[in-house]
Amino acid sequence: MTSKGILKIACVLGLGVMLTACRGQLSEKPPIHPNMxxxxxxxxxxxxxxxFFDDNRSMRQPVPGTIARGLKKDDTAYYEGVDAQGNWIAENPVELTKSFLYRGQERYDIFCTPCHGGTGDGKGIIMTGGYGYVPAPTYHSDRLREATDGELYSAIYNGVRTMPSYATQIPVEDRWAIVAYIRALQASQNVDESxxxxxxxxxxxxxxxxxxxxDRLAALAEARAKEDAPEATPELGEQLVTQNGCIACHNIDGAAGGIGPTWKDLFGFDAEVVTDSGERMTITVDEEYLRESIINPAVKKRVGYEQGVMIAYDYLADHEIDAIVAYIKSLSDN
Ligand code: HEC
Ligand code: HEC
Incomplete structure (x- = not known):
């Protein structure tokens, strides 16, 4: 046989092997795997x-003292907004440039405006809709104007009271960009007429x-409140205090140690208060006092809770305050 003939036969055989291997059949057998x-x-x-290991763990711990590349976060000022002693840092650690500020504006508009509003006045769309959110504070108060950059950073990084942390959505550099932009907002809303x-x-x-x-916002809020004002029952009051996060600071079982005074047996209780002008007096808790405490808690503060942080819930509709007062009354045997 000529070598051409041998080649022909080899080709036909090869083709045959290939075709039998490609018939699309399933096989239970493991594939041939000559090189392991x-x-x-x-x-x-x-x-x-x-x-194999002394501690019998298959999940190995990193060698003591090692840090994975890129995960060394010992710059606490940059990552946490605090210095080595744990105090807020006064100033943004990132260099302030125009593009950085614009980045902050863009991120702020995405993440913060729904609640804090475009100008930072706390009147974002969610807050003006009457949906019962804990109100976002305005940035244009002396307290927040005087707050350090580290403190503002911390609100984004750690969250603050009922506001959740935005650390998972907003990377470190962007958080500082937002802080810079809040400063710009504060400056823009605090300009002398001259x-x-x-x-x-x-x-x-x-x-x-x-x-x-x-005026438009006020009218909107009023119209919403009137629309279908339900009866001011204790049940509605109970619902409202849950929705508004009051229970984070007030309890109803009389336990001591809350951030705010307990509501158990509060109605009719002779409470010692200190007024905003520093005068101490004892008052009997009645409907009027409860209303005032909700709308403007700073007017009379309970002795022992003066340091407490309760914002003015003046955005609540009349019937809502009535319902909360009715609820607090229902928690009292007095
Ligand atoms: C879902 C609504 C919501 C969003 C979104 C939101 N906040 Fe807040 N923020 C709040 C509320 C509510 C409070 C007040 C919390 C409290 O007093 O319990 C607050 C408080 C704060 C405070 C603290 C003010 C103080 O009284 O000390 C800062 C600063 C702040 N927010 C910044 C931001 C920034 C920056 C963003 C965007 C990254 C943001 N917030 C997004 C609702 C929101
Ligand atoms: C962040 C914590 C906090 C939240 C949230 C809060 N409070 Fe308070 N509240 C306090 C503190 C602290 C005081 C005591 C200081 C004072 O009298 O202003 C207080 C006082 C009061 C008082 C007067 C009680 C007394 O014994 O003098 C009433 C009534 C009250 N709160 C109702 C409410 C209602 C209703 C809500 C929700 C709509 C609410 N609070 C949300 C902290 C809070």
Whole structure:
């Protein structure tokens, strides 16, 4: 046979082998795997015992003192907003540039405006809708103007009271960009009229626009409240105090040690209070006092709770306050 003939036969045989291998049949047998290449090895499930090591763990700990590349976060000022002693740092550790500020504005508009509002006045769409959220504070108060950059950073990083942390959504650099932008917002809303005259703006028109917007929001809130004001029952009151997060600070079982005074047997109780002008007096808790404490808690503070942080719940509708008062009354045998 010629070598050409041998080649022909080899080709036909080869084709035959290939075709039989490609008939699309399922096989229970393992594939032929001539070169093992360490492809199959013993492996451990999470938490499985591994007798190879003294501590019998299959999940190995990092060698003491080692830190994975890129995970060394010893710059607490940058990552946590605090110095080595744990105090808020005063100033943004990131260099302030125009693009950084714009980045902050963009991120703020995405993550913070729904609650804190475009100007930081705490009147975001969620807050003005009457949905019963814990109100977001305005940034334009002396307290927050004087707050350090570290403290503002911490609100995003750790959350603050009922506001959750945004650390998982917002990376570190962006958090600082937002802090820088909040400072810009604060500056923009705290300008002297005389200073405004340096700018080419129609001050009277701006002021009118602002008043119109406030009126519009107030009318909106009032209309919503009237729309279908239900009866001011204790049951509604109970629902409202849950929705508004009051229970985070007040309990109803009389236990001591709450952030705010307990509501158990509060109605009719002779409470010692200190007024906003520093005068101490004893009052009997009645409906009027409860209303005042909800709408404007700073007027009379319970002795022993003066340091407490309760915001003014003046956004609640009348019937809602009535319902909460009825609920607190229902917790008392007095
Ligand atoms: C879902 C609504 C909501 C969003 C979104 C939100 N906040 Fe807040 N924020 C609140 C509420 C409510 C409080 C007040 C919490 C309290 O007093 O219990 C608050 C408080 C704060 C405070 C603290 C003020 C103080 O009194 O000390 C800062 C600062 C702040 N927010 C910044 C931000 C920033 C920055 C963002 C965006 C990254 C943001 N918040 C997003 C609702 C929100
Ligand atoms: C962040 C904590 C906190 C939250 C949330 C809170 N309070 Fe308070 N509350 C306090 C503190 C602290 C005091 C005591 C200081 C004072 O009298 O202002 C207080 C006082 C009061 C008092 C007067 C009690 C007394 O014995 O003098 C009433 C009534 C009251 N709160 C109702 C409410 C209602 C209703 C809500 C929800 C809509 C609410 N609080 C949410 C902390 C809170």
């Amino acid at each position: 290449n360490m492809d199959q090895q013993e492996r451990k499930e999470a938490q499985e015992v591994n007798k 200073e405004m005259n340096n700018y080419d703006v129609d001050l009277a028109a701006l002021q009118q626009e602002y008043r119109d917007e406030q």
